[in-house]
Amino acid sequence: MLSLILPTFNEAKNLPELLPKLEEVLKGIPHEIIIVDDDSPDETWRIAQEIGHDIDDIHVIRRVGRRGLSSAVIEGFLSAKGEVLAVMDADGQHDMSVLPRIYESVMRKNGMVIGSRYIEGGSVGEWDERRHLMSRVATSLALKVCRVKVKDPMSGFFAIRRELFHSTAKQLNPKGFKILLDLLVCVPKETLVEEIPFTFSTRLHGESKLSRRVQIEFLEYLYDVTVGRYIPLTFVKYCIVGAFGVVVHVTAYLAFSALIREGGDLTVMGFGLAVIGATEVAIVFNFLLNNAWTFAHARLKGLSAFIGFLKFNGACLFGALANYAVSSYLFTLAWPELSAVIIGAFTGVVWNYTMSKMFAWKD
Ligand SMILES: Nc1nc2c(ncn2[C@@H]2O[C@H](COP(=O)(O)OP(=O)(O)OP(=O)(O)O)[C@@H](O)[C@H]2O)c(=O)[nH]1
Numbered sequence: 553m554l555s556l557i558l559p560t561f562n563e564a565k566n567l568p569e570l571l572p573k574l575e576e577v578l579k580g581i582p583h584e585i586i587i588v589d590d591d592s593p594d595e596t597w598r599i600a601q602e603i604g605h606d607i608d609d610i611h612v613i614r615r616v617g618r619r620g621l622s623s624a625v626i627e628g629f630l631s632a633k634g635e636v637l638a639v640m641d642a643d644g645q646h647d648m649s650v651l652p653r654i655y656e657s658v659m660r661k662n663g664m665v666i667g668s669r670y671i672e673g674g675s676v677g678e679w680d681e682r683r684h685l686m687s688r689v690a691t692s693l694a695l696k697v698c699r700v701k702v703k704d705p706m707s708g709f710f711a712i713r714r715e716l717f718h719s720t721a722k723q724l725n726p727k728g729f730k731i732l733l734d735l736l737v738c739v740p741k742e743t744l745v746e747e748i749p750f751t752f753s754t755r756l757h758g759e760s761k762l763s764r765r766v767q768i769e770f771l772e773y774l775y776d777v778t779v780g781r782y783i784p785l786t787f788v789k790y791c792i793v794g795a796f797g798v799v800v801h802v803t804a805y806l807a808f809s810a811l812i813r814e815g816g817d818l819t820v821m822g823f824g825l826a827v828i829g830a831t832e833v834a835i836v837f838n839f840l841l842n843n844a845w846t847f848a849h850a851r852l853k854g855l856s857a858f859i860g861f862l863k864f865n866g867a868c869l870f871g872a873l874a875n876y877a878v879s880s881y882l883f884t885l886a887w888p889e890l891s892a893v894i895i896g897a898f899t900g901v902v903w904n905y906t907m908s909k910m911f912a913w914k915d
């Protein structure tokens with residue numbers, strides 16, 4: 553049996569054209585079609601439910617409060633019954649007439665079969681120069697991380713044998729757009745993969761979701777599967793935020809110490825107070841930036857952001873104490889004032905990162 557996943561986001565206009573044609577193409581093949589929609593504002597899920605109402609082999613998964621192409625496909629595959637699991641875009645760009653060949657090829661011997669734009673007989677159709685270049689660069693970067701090398705690792709049109717998918721499912725990265733690439737990174741090296749050519753068409757209706765955000769996520773993915781295995785991206789981002797936090801800390805310190813200073817002199821207590829004030833300003837800054845960027849995937853909102861902020865303060869407490877102790881100690885040793893402040897501020901970064909991950913932004 554073939555289980556075909558159609559991930560959708562705002563494809564309401566395309567499904568009524570696509571599904572009858574698909575049923576026609578798949579007539580001779582035992583199959584089910586699973587539409588995984590991320591609660592599209594244009595109510596694609598409702599259109600799909602209406603079309604599927606009288607057709608037993610159409611199922612609809614409506615995901616609420618979640619977004620992401622890879623995770624939608626993974627979820628569809630996990631709920632599928634077939635021994636061949638396939639995925640195809642729902643915007644008409646993939647040539648559905650090759651589906652029977654893809655299915656037969658997986659049934660015959662192959663672990664995976666890819667609808668390929670980059671082998672003889674395939675083409676990307678009517679792309680402009682910029683899109684061509686982007687795709688070539690992305691494909692060559694992707695090939696560097698693939699365990700199994702193919703010509704089109706970024707295709708969104710492919711099929712995989714059920715057991716192979718289930719044996720790799722736990723290693724997959726649900727972030728991002730490129731589930732095929734992730735599978736090619738995770739499957740065993742000896743997996744048999746065939747490519748079948750097709751021509752990439754233009755979209756029937758609606759807009760592409762290939763946004764700048766998706767492109768950044770692709771680069772993050774490449775980092776995750778290379779250096780990220782040893783140094784997590786969140787840690788790198790946390791350090792970058794921390795470095796900016798030090799600048800904020802020093803600036804706030806200069807402002808507070810200028811207010812406290814009496815006749816050009818600063819007492820140890822005055823120094824300590826300025827450091828404490830500057831530390832809190834830096835904590836607020838770090839929290840806002842970490843919440844918006846470093847931990848964007850687990851971003852806190854509303855009341856949970858406030859509670860998260862309190863926890864972040866708690867998590868930073870020991871880092872802040874270390875900062876205070878180190879900088880005050882260096883100050884009493886008559887180190888230059890600013891070097892004492894900067895060394896103190898750096899002291900807590902690794903500690904704070906570990907604590908924040910443990911308490912404020914649990915994955
Ligand atoms: N469930 C779900 N589906 C998505 C999401 N993003 C995109 N899709 C679907 O995935 C398929 C591919 O998305 P497209 O925007 O067409 O991306 P693309 O084909 O690589 O890019 P274009 O050539 O510019 O169209 C389409 O069927 C989309 O509706 C998402 O976040 N969730």
Ligand SMILES: [Mg+2]
Nearest residue numbers: 641643645755
């Ligand atoms: Mg598309």
